[in-house]
Amino acid sequence: MAVQKPSLPKGTRDFNPMQMGRRNFIFDTIKESFRLFGFQQLETPTMENLSTLTGKYGDEGDQLIFKILNSGDFLKDVSAEDLASGAGKTLPKVAEKGLRYDLTVPFARYVVMNRNDITLPFKRFQVQPVWRADRPQKGRYREFYQCDADVVGTDSLICELEILLMIKRVFSKLDIKDYSIKINNRKILTGLADVIGEPGRESALCVAIDKLDKIGWEKVKEELAQRDFSKDAIEKLNPIIHLEKSNLDKLDFLKGFLSTSEVGRQGIVELEEVFEFLQSYGEDQSHVDFDVVLARGLSYYTGAIFEVKVNNVSIGSVGGGGRYDNLTGIFGLEGVSGVGFSFGVDRIYDVMEELDIFPQGQLNETKVLITHFDEEGQKYGLTVLKALRDNGISSEIYPELGKIKKQFTYADKKQIPFVIILGADELAGGKVSLKNLETGHQESLSLADALAQIQ
Amino acid sequence: MAVQKPSLPKGTRDFNPMQMGRRNFIFDTIKESFRLFGFQQLETPTMENLSTLTGKYGDEGDQLIFKILNSGDFLKDVSAEDLASGAGKTLPKVAEKGLRYDLTVPFARYVVMNRNDITLPFKRFQVQPVWRADRPQKGRYREFYQCDADVVGTDSLICELEILLMIKRVFSKLDIKDYSIKINNRKILTGLADVIGEPGRESALCVAIDKLDKIGWEKVKEELAQRDFSKDAIEKLNPIIHLEKSNLDKLDFLKGFLSTSEVGRQGIVELEEVFEFLQSYGEDQSHVDFDVVLARGLSYYTGAIFEVKVNNVSIGSVGGGGRYDNLTGIFGLEGVSGVGFSFGVDRIYDVMEELDIFPQGQLNETKVLITHFDEEGQKYGLTVLKALRDNGISSEIYPELGKIKKQFTYADKKQIPFVIILGADELAGGKVSLKNLETGHQESLSLADALAQIQ
Numbered sequence: 041m042a043v044q045k046p047s048l049p050k051g052t053r054d055f056n057p058m059q060m061g062r063r064n065f066i067f068d069t070i071k072e073s074f075r076l077f078g079f080q081q082l083e084t085p086t087m088e089n090l091s092t093l094t095g096k097y098g099d100e101g102d103q104l105i106f107k108i109l110n111s112g113d114f115l116k117d118v119s120a121e122d123l124a125s126g127a128g129k130t131l132p133k134v135a136e137k138g139l140r141y142d143l144t145v146p147f148a149r150y151v152v153m154n155r156n157d158i159t160l161p162f163k164r165f166q167v168q169p170v171w172r173a174d175r176p177q178k179g180r181y182r183e184f185y186q187c188d189a190d191v192v193g194t195d196s197l198i199c200e201l202e203i204l205l206m207i208k209r210v211f212s213k214l215d216i217k218d219y220s221i222k223i224n225n226r227k228i229l230t231g232l233a234d235v236i237g238e239p240g241r242e243s244a245l246c247v248a249i250d251k252l253d254k255i256g257w258e259k260v261k262e263e264l265a266q267r268d269f270s271k272d273a274i275e276k277l278n279p280i281i282h283l284e285k286s287n288l289d290k291l292d293f294l295k296g297f298l299s300t301s302e303v304g305r306q307g308i309v310e311l312e313e314v315f316e317f318l319q320s321y322g323e324d325q326s327h328v329d330f331d332v333v334l335a336r337g338l339s340y341y342t343g344a345i346f347e348v349k350v351n352n353v354s355i356g357s358v359g360g361g362g363r364y365d366n367l368t369g370i371f372g373l374e375g376v377s378g379v380g381f382s383f384g385v386d387r388i389y390d391v392m393e394e395l396d397i398f399p400q401g402q403l404n405e406t407k408v409l410i411t412h413f414d415e416e417g418q419k420y421g422l423t424v425l426k427a428l429r430d431n432g433i434s435s436e437i438y439p440e441l442g443k444i445k446k447q448f449t450y451a452d453k454k455q456i457p458f459v460i461i462l463g464a465d466e467l468a469g470g471k472v473s474l475k476n477l478e479t480g481h482q483e484s485l486s487l488a489d490a491l492a493q494i495q
Numbered sequence: 496m497a498v499q500k501p502s503l504p505k506g507t508r509d510f511n512p513m514q515m516g517r518r519n520f521i522f523d524t525i526k527e528s529f530r531l532f533g534f535q536q537l538e539t540p541t542m543e544n545l546s547t548l549t550g551k552y553g554d555e556g557d558q559l560i561f562k563i564l565n566s567g568d569f570l571k572d573v574s575a576e577d578l579a580s581g582a583g584k585t586l587p588k589v590a591e592k593g594l595r596y597d598l599t600v601p602f603a604r605y606v607v608m609n610r611n612d613i614t615l616p617f618k619r620f621q622v623q624p625v626w627r628a629d630r631p632q633k634g635r636y637r638e639f640y641q642c643d644a645d646v647v648g649t650d651s652l653i654c655e656l657e658i659l660l661m662i663k664r665v666f667s668k669l670d671i672k673d674y675s676i677k678i679n680n681r682k683i684l685t686g687l688a689d690v691i692g693e694p695g696r697e698s699a700l701c702v703a704i705d706k707l708d709k710i711g712w713e714k715v716k717e718e719l720a721q722r723d724f725s726k727d728a729i730e731k732l733n734p735i736i737h738l739e740k741s742n743l744d745k746l747d748f749l750k751g752f753l754s755t756s757e758v759g760r761q762g763i764v765e766l767e768e769v770f771e772f773l774q775s776y777g778e779d780q781s782h783v784d785f786d787v788v789l790a791r792g793l794s795y796y797t798g799a800i801f802e803v804k805v806n807n808v809s810i811g812s813v814g815g816g817g818r819y820d821n822l823t824g825i826f827g828l829e830g831v832s833g834v835g836f837s838f839g840v841d842r843i844y845d846v847m848e849e850l851d852i853f854p855q856g857q858l859n860e861t862k863v864l865i866t867h868f869d870e871e872g873q874k875y876g877l878t879v880l881k882a883l884r885d886n887g888i889s890s891e892i893y894p895e896l897g898k899i900k901k902q903f904t905y906a907d908k909k910q911i912p913f914v915i916i917l918g919a920d921e922l923a924g925g926k927v928s929l930k931n932l933e934t935g936h937q938e939s940l941s942l943a944d945a946l947a948q949i950q
Contacts, residue, residue, distance in 0.1 A: 082515065422772060
């Protein structure tokens, strides 16, 4: 058989041990926070029926779902006529399943299918990969992880508080210092559209304003004009765009600015309550940035909107979320509201690499390598190995007999910090020589003393 | 839009929080053991190129690989002629990628693609799901996890020792008491075929003998005869089939029985060395069962063969492995030998459920729920919540105001062991009432004393 030169599918990645150590550091930090806050883990299958997935992510999203070819004779229902009419018509006949596209739709499906067994409020978290047939580019992969936490079945703004607290805890534990949790409320955006005299047009408004950072206020004004916002409406936005104040001052300002919009006032009340809860909890407002024009997920978010950005790095946004009114309506279960947040682990990884703030050395790895000069030393090494492991120390013995230099090279390449050397002297004296590869210090010790040193 | 009643694809499963707690208990136990033994984690993508996957699992395996439909106009290269000639000819034109079928082929691909960066011996572990388009049935799923550990790049039998030790440690930590690690050596099987006068026919021999437990020796003899084994050869097998001895006695017996087969003698030497290493390490041979007729993976295993069975449960085999000579030859890299073992987590889960040996209660879950009677109590509760979490205690506050009974029901359903109650008395006295839901005991305490009690 001709030998194949293997390769990876576009947009997918292997993760080597060093990368896995770092990824696990992020995953473990997030999961530990989710659990500390009382969220429970859920996992759903990689494959979902296409009837579950399609129509949930818009037309573009439907295109980006990876479809699984039916097993067996997948062509059995396909006629020459189907073929002639194209891929769209043929698809339902050759594929019934697709790969998970996000964690929200499978969660909604789960809630509907298990509605009788779930106790509300239901606090769930989910950490799994998703797949999108997107064009791969820097920071965008075809397989990537999402880490979602949602509370469904309650309108309590305690949940918004919890999300703020969880984000702060995760970033503190990851040692990411310069970041902002942008928070807004959909009702405030609705109120803005109301008071500038363009009621119901907050989506169009936000699409334009969203570009503020990139293109500047003058260009945004042009775009708003093109979108048929009146000159008067655009001028009214001016103070909002240039709002450089503290969170509380912004709220004060908006109380006046939005006073004629009932829904706008409601948005302010909600945001104020979240800030009050934060104070009651005993947490300050550092990193929390009320952004009056923050808009995302306007087709589903109805209350709070969150986005987390790390400052001064090339990839900014590392997570987002918000409150929604109707998670499961599409599956026939009305009235399930909730609030959720999603950490983008792959982006957090890239950010931490750019900032060079991962803990040093290999994570979760071998701490001691036992080396030896001959069979007798190796045999003695096995008893030492057992003692190390019985004390919970990750350790290995060099499996082959041979040059000590090769054994040290192995330790070096694997970044193992300690080497135990078992030569004739050590065997005769019932001791071990322990070498710290970082400091270069080596000494002859009893096994018990060596264990103590390593720990 | 018509409301859809959602469902799961055949052979796939959701895992609810209780199941996830139990699954994580198994995964964490296995991963912790892998790390203690110096194995490093690797992850490979869910999708592999079909050129990587096909031809590696036999014709039947190729059928069972889930294929991903090419994105975009997947029919663009398909002619009416292709359609007429059937699915086999059309497949390469509509699908380039497939889902991971096992962890070994992706590992081999990884080793080949990263050969210049890998330090040998390379000890890797991998814990990821795999997918097979198999007919679903009890204990057989279309998506299931494999947990593999392999050492490649060394012939040292220390690696076989490590696999035995790792298995013993995992089952001990899982509290599975009645199990056997069956061990054999491919060379012994080759030797058996030699000495009964049917050299090179160990595969046919083993296919028949493998049915011994199910159909008995008389029927196996019939099958061997049908497979053209001579009467003489079959009779010579008699003592092997009825070998009821200790591991060491079996070895002694085989030294005589296989004395005329050089490769058979080599198999015995290897097995003896593994047992000697076990003794040097200070571990006894309990659970280790030398099974002279254990045969699996004969198309790739060349040395040790392992299989783990839990006794007295409906699903027996929960893992297997062995030594191979040529992991990566199919990808053009010769001479990479190694030994590996795979834990079947889904089966271990089923076994532990059948034996009812999972740790009691919810695993990794909320320990305290804070309940309250009014806004003031809830606000006070937030400070208590912070104190609990600052002490590393998983805790939540009931997010809504309302009946205390409902709050207790929530704790009960979620199996939260402690409830803190914050009423007017507690607020006035700066105390908390702590109720242990298991014992029913309730007392009024300072926050510090409550924290101590909970921990």
